[in-house]
Amino acid sequence: MARYHIETYGCTSNRGESRSIESALRDAGHYRVDGPKEADVSILNSCTVVEKTERNMLRRAEELDEQTADLIVTGCMALAQSEEFQQADIDAQVLHWDDVPEAVTNGECPTPGPGTEPVLDGVVGILPIARGCMSNCSYCITKQATGRIDSPSVEENVEKARALVHAGAKELRVTGQDTGVYGWDEGERKLPELLDRICDIDGEFRVRVGMANPGGVHGIREELADVFARNEKLYDFLHAPVQSGSDEVLAEMRRQHRVDKFLDIVETFDDTLDHWTLSTDFIVGFPTETEADHEQSMALFREVRPEKVNVTRFSKRPGTDAAEMKGLGGQTKKDRSKAMSELKHEVVAEAYEELIGTTREVLVVEEGTGDSVKCRDSAYRQIIVQNADEHGLEPGDFAEVEVTSHQTVYAFGTPV
Ligand code: SF4
Structure with a gap:
C-alpha cells in the first residue's frame, strides 16, 4: 500500500x-x-x-x-x-x-483496508472477498500490514454480493489481494465455487474478478476457465500479474510461480474461451534484472500479447528485502520501461484495431467526460459512447454498440 x-x-x-x-x-x-x-x-x-x-x-x-x-x-x-x-x-x-x-500499486496486490466492507459507487459494487495472501514477495510492503489470507465463508460473501445487487449494483468487482487463493486458509481454493454462486444471484449484472496471482490460479486454472465459460455474467477477463519473463528474477522477487506456470494458465484460457482479455503486470528494473532478463520479459510480452498491461518501474518500498538490494541506475530503469511501454502501445492498439467494425454487447458502467459514458464489453474492454443523452444511455443500461474507432487503451462505439 x-x-x-x-x-x-x-x-x-x-x-x-x-x-x-x-x-x-x-x-x-x-x-x-x-x-x-x-x-x-x-x-x-x-x-x-x-x-x-x-x-x-x-x-x-x-x-x-x-x-x-x-x-x-x-x-x-x-x-x-x-x-x-x-x-x-x-x-x-x-x-x-x-x-x-x-x-x-507498484506491482503489489491491492489491499482492502482494515474492516473493509462492500461499497456501492454508482452502479459499481466493490466486493472484497478476503484479506491477505499466501506469498511473501520481496518487494512488497502490503504483506507487512495484512498478513496471511483470511477468507470469510462462501455463504458470507454471496450474501454481501446479493445485498449489493439488491442495492442496485450492475457491476460487481470481486477484489482481494489475491483472489486466486481465496479459501486456501480453509484448506481449499474456493474462487470457482464463489463465482458460480454469485452468478446464480437473480438479476442482470456483470462480475469482474480482481487480481489473482498466477501461483494461486495455476492449480485451479481449468476449473476457473470453465466457470468463466458457463457464466455469461462473468466478464471474460483475468488479471494475473506475471511481473517478469525471467525465472531468475521471479525467484529473487519470491513470486510463487515460474514463467511456464503463467503460460499454462494463458493456454488453458485460450483453449476454453473464444474472446477473453488477459491483463497482466510487469515490473521493469528490479534490482537483479539483467539486460537478458529484460529481453525475456519483452519476449514473453510478445508471446502472450496481453490487452491490458501495467508496466511499473521498480521502486523501493521501505522495510522490504528488495529495498536492501543494490538497485539499477535510474536511466536503465527508464530505458527499459520506455521500451516496454512502446511495446504495450503497439500490442494493445492492435487488439483494439481488430475490434473496429464489430458489434459488442456492453454495460454502461459510469459517466465519462462531457456527454459521454464509459461501457464495458463481455471481455471488459472499455468502449466510450459519445452523446449519451441523445442515445438515452445512462449507467446501469445494457446496449449493443458498433465499435467505430479507438485510442489505444479504449475504443469508441455507437449504439446500433
Ligand atoms: S502476493 Fe506478493 S505482492 Fe501481493 S500482497 Fe502478497 S506478498 Fe504482496
Whole structure:
C-alpha cells in the first residue's frame, strides 16, 4: 500500500478523473498524505489549456520530481504532449488516467483496508472477498500490514454480493489481494465455487474478478476457465500479474510461480474461451534484472500479447528485502520501461484495431467526460459512447454498440 499525493489542475472534467483515481486508490488500500514529501508517489493531473498553463505544469512537475520518490503525470497535457516532460528531463511515468491506480500499486496486490466492507459507487459494487495472501514477495510492503489470507465463508460473501445487487449494483468487482487463493486458509481454493454462486444471484449484472496471482490460479486454472465459460455474467477477463519473463528474477522477487506456470494458465484460457482479455503486470528494473532478463520479459510480452498491461518501474518500498538490494541506475530503469511501454502501445492498439467494425454487447458502467459514458464489453474492454443523452444511455443500461474507432487503451462505439 502506498502513500500518495495528488494535485489536479484545469476543468471540472479533469477533477472528475482525479475523483475516479482517488476512489480506485482507496479501494486498493492506498492512502492520501498531505504533501509530496510524505508520499511514496505523487500524481500530477495536468492541464494544457493555454501556453502559460503548460509552463506551470512543467515547473510543477520538476518540483514534484525533486520532492517525491516517484512521480506520475497524467491528464490532458500528459496525453497530448508527453514528449514535453521527457524533453525537460523530468523523471516521471506519463500515463492515461485509467492506468494511474495500477501504477501506484507498484506491482503489489491491492489491499482492502482494515474492516473493509462492500461499497456501492454508482452502479459499481466493490466486493472484497478476503484479506491477505499466501506469498511473501520481496518487494512488497502490503504483506507487512495484512498478513496471511483470511477468507470469510462462501455463504458470507454471496450474501454481501446479493445485498449489493439488491442495492442496485450492475457491476460487481470481486477484489482481494489475491483472489486466486481465496479459501486456501480453509484448506481449499474456493474462487470457482464463489463465482458460480454469485452468478446464480437473480438479476442482470456483470462480475469482474480482481487480481489473482498466477501461483494461486495455476492449480485451479481449468476449473476457473470453465466457470468463466458457463457464466455469461462473468466478464471474460483475468488479471494475473506475471511481473517478469525471467525465472531468475521471479525467484529473487519470491513470486510463487515460474514463467511456464503463467503460460499454462494463458493456454488453458485460450483453449476454453473464444474472446477473453488477459491483463497482466510487469515490473521493469528490479534490482537483479539483467539486460537478458529484460529481453525475456519483452519476449514473453510478445508471446502472450496481453490487452491490458501495467508496466511499473521498480521502486523501493521501505522495510522490504528488495529495498536492501543494490538497485539499477535510474536511466536503465527508464530505458527499459520506455521500451516496454512502446511495446504495450503497439500490442494493445492492435487488439483494439481488430475490434473496429464489430458489434459488442456492453454495460454502461459510469459517466465519462462531457456527454459521454464509459461501457464495458463481455471481455471488459472499455468502449466510450459519445452523446449519451441523445442515445438515452445512462449507467446501469445494457446496449449493443458498433465499435467505430479507438485510442489505444479504449475504443469508441455507437449504439446500433
Ligand atoms: S502476493 Fe506478493 S505482492 Fe501481493 S500482497 Fe502478497 S506478498 Fe504482496
